[in-house]
Amino acid sequence: MERYLSFKxxxxxxxxxxxxxxxxxxxxxxLVGEGNRNADIMLIAQAPGELEDKANKMFIGPSGKMLDKLLQNAQISRDEIYITNLIKCNLPQNRRPKQREIKACSKHLDMEIVEINPKILVPLGYYATKYLFEKYCLSEFTKKEFPKLLGNIFTVENRKIYPLSHPASLLYHNEFIDNSIENFSKLKKWRKIK
Ligand code: SF4
Incomplete structure (x- = not known):
């Protein structure tokens, strides 16, 4: 059962x-979420980086270019999807989010999920995936086990969860780029499946 059903x-x-x-x-x-409010796909990143915090815009700079490359290969434009963050404010020095910050800020994300009502939730990276798995009572996993979830699809309630690598992480681990391109390209297929 979704929380905040009656909230805008x-x-x-x-x-x-x-x-x-x-x-x-x-x-x-x-940072507010960006994109199409009727989107069937919602990407959920971790938090805005320093550049995004300054510009008040999601996915700019190198990680934005990487995301655009992944979406372009998948023949999906930013305009047709909705993009948001688990944590809406920058994490100083790009540190890890604290549990109390996730707990506080996920209230906003929960509202977005209800309002946008996407068919496919795409958590980008460990923390966004962990949050969704807890929210939808899916199995627990450790950080070490997380890579095994990438590119797998999980059905919960009336939607699908499709964990993918965060584009920023691919800037440091380009050995995973080919696999991420392939996983992003499957989005077209998943959105057609009821
Ligand atoms: S809960 Fe914290 S991170 Fe989220 S918008 Fe409020 S102050 Fe920012």
């Missing part, structure tokens, strides 16, 4: 004023 999604102003966790003290911007 946050507004840009509400998110900019959010102080539900201490990250508001160091952020420049709290």
């Amino acid at each position: 999604m946050y507004t840009k102003k509400e998110l900019q004023n959010c102080k539900l966790c201490d990250l508001y003290k160091t952020r420049l911007n709290a």
Whole structure:
């Protein structure tokens, strides 16, 4: 059962004023989700990087170029999907998110999932996948086990969860790029399956 069924999604102003966790003290911007509100695919990244925080825009710079390359290969445009973050504010020095930050900020993500109602949730990286697996009561996994989940599809309630590598991680691990291109290209196939 989804939480916050009766709530409307946050507004840009509400998110900019959010102080539900201490990250508001160091952020420049709290980033709202971007893209198509009728999307059947929702990508969920971890958190905005420094560039994104400054520009108040998702996936710019090298990780944005990598995402565009993956989407282009999959013949999917950014305009037809919805992209958001598990944590809406920058994590200083790109540190790992803390459990209390995930707990606080996932309230916003939960609202987005209800409002956008995508058919396929695509968590990018470990933390977004871990959050969705907990939310939908899927099996637990360790960080070491996480790579085994990449490119597998999980059906929960009325939607699918399809964990993929975070584009930023591919900048440091280009040995996984070919596999990620292949996994992203399968999105077209998954969106056709009921
Ligand atoms: S990270 Fe999320 S919960 Fe924390 S202040 Fe930013 S918007 Fe609010």
